[in-house]
Amino acid sequence: MLQLQHNPFISETLIHWYTINKRTLPWRETSDPYVIWVSEIILQQTRVAQGADYFLRFIQRFPDIKTLANASEEEVLNYWQGLGYYSRARNIHAAAQQIVKLHAGKFPDQYELIVALPGIGNYTAAAIASFAFRLPFAVVDGNVFRFLTRYFGIDTPIDEVKTRKQVTELATLLLNIHQPDIHNQAIMEFGALQCTPFSPDCSKCPFEISCFANANRVVAELPKKRKKLQPQHRYFYYFCFVQNNSTYLQKRIAKDIWHNLYEFPLFESTEALSLEQLLNEDFFKKLTDSISYTILAVSPMIKHVLSHQIINATFLTLAITENNETLNHFVYSTFDDLSRFPISRLTEKFLQKIVH
Ligand code: SF4
Known part of the structure; x- marks a missing residue:
């Protein structure tokens, strides 16, 4: 003792x-x-x-x-x-x-x-x-x-x-x-x-x-480690709209990771989706309701590791020339002004790639 x-x-x-x-x-x-x-x-x-x-x-x-x-x-x-x-x-x-x-x-x-x-x-x-x-x-x-x-x-x-x-x-x-x-x-x-x-x-x-x-x-x-918890996998699909050198953002208000940070319109899934499945989701249909769009790029799935969860993120970049009722609920910002908004490291890394 x-x-x-x-x-x-x-x-x-x-x-x-x-x-x-x-x-x-x-x-x-x-x-x-x-x-x-x-x-x-x-x-x-x-x-x-x-x-x-x-x-x-x-x-x-x-x-x-x-x-x-x-x-x-x-x-x-x-x-x-x-x-x-x-x-x-x-x-x-x-x-x-x-x-x-x-x-x-x-x-x-x-x-x-x-x-x-x-x-x-x-x-x-x-x-x-x-x-x-x-x-x-x-x-x-x-x-x-x-x-x-x-x-x-x-x-x-x-x-x-x-x-x-x-x-x-x-x-x-x-x-x-x-x-x-x-x-x-x-x-x-x-x-x-x-x-x-x-x-x-x-x-x-x-x-x-x-x-x-x-x-x-x-x-x-020593010290004797605790048993490792299995991290939770989450699948994030972000839609980066490009309209007149501007895009749409939302503030994360739920009690979750990145509370009060900004991000692109997001669809979260419990499993990985093919592009076809994603485009068939009601969420995406609403986002693009009555407007035409062109998919400019689909990023590979990015693994973003946090302490107890792994975010598997995909960014879709879409060109549009007009907006709709759904997009009107998001914050509209030029890409040059995005630095005014606090964002996650994941979104920051994505932006660094597309802006530079
Ligand atoms: S205190 Fe740490 S560094 Fe020093 S002898 Fe013990 S284990 Fe080694």
Whole structure:
């Protein structure tokens, strides 16, 4: 049975390692809670290399909470375009508005108030509370999880509540309460750079001797993965109409992926369709009711992989010279103006191909 007790050796070793090995990152040298918050949200599902550019662009356009709160959701989504997981952008915008309303535009400095903001969970709240306000809350992200399960030899699956609870308790016990900011940065960086997911170089690790996983040769088996869920396959058929160098768009308003982003008229099917089947669908017949069209191109099926689903998308490009009642319900925009609309990475990739 794992003995939980405070162990200053681990924190001291991590901090020492960190001072030598840490990366210089654009959000690291600040204690501004707004900047820390934005960086943490961007990095939740994004690699550091990709996130850095987005972070700099975002902070340049929305340098403080009030500017972000006053912007339209559409503009915020536009700045998020390509990062995916768009609920993060909607939440960050809603949270900025809440801070202006409830806290006079000043970022709250208590953990309970921080964690109550939209889109901020325990991890992000602990990161902001410790980095910006030096409050003693331990962060537990994927990197910390990996290091602690290996170091202590925790072999229960990572999606079990008791595993998460155990790791969180350990992280809290190990926290250096005099330097919670540095300690948290150090343990996350250690997981990211030294105790890496695949083939960590344990011979160069300061915990080489004391680490359970290394001593017992189970590094590759920890943390124990959850069983993989089968991703759901969806079949999207997009109709890109071309009329006077303009096209038709709609806003995705359902509670689904890409909420509030724009896209071409879409027919979704539970299975792959031939072109003939697609053109025989009522949806398409209505779209083209009483107008003539020419099919200019049919893209090959594009596989767009999201976290729990795979979108199999086909784009039909059609030339028309007039519209009808159905098309009148869509947003009409010139191709040059499309950059005003937040769109998914999938649609963006398609547009890059046809515009260039
Ligand atoms: S010895 Fe290897 S597995 Fe253990 S903490 Fe170090 S890098 Fe991670």
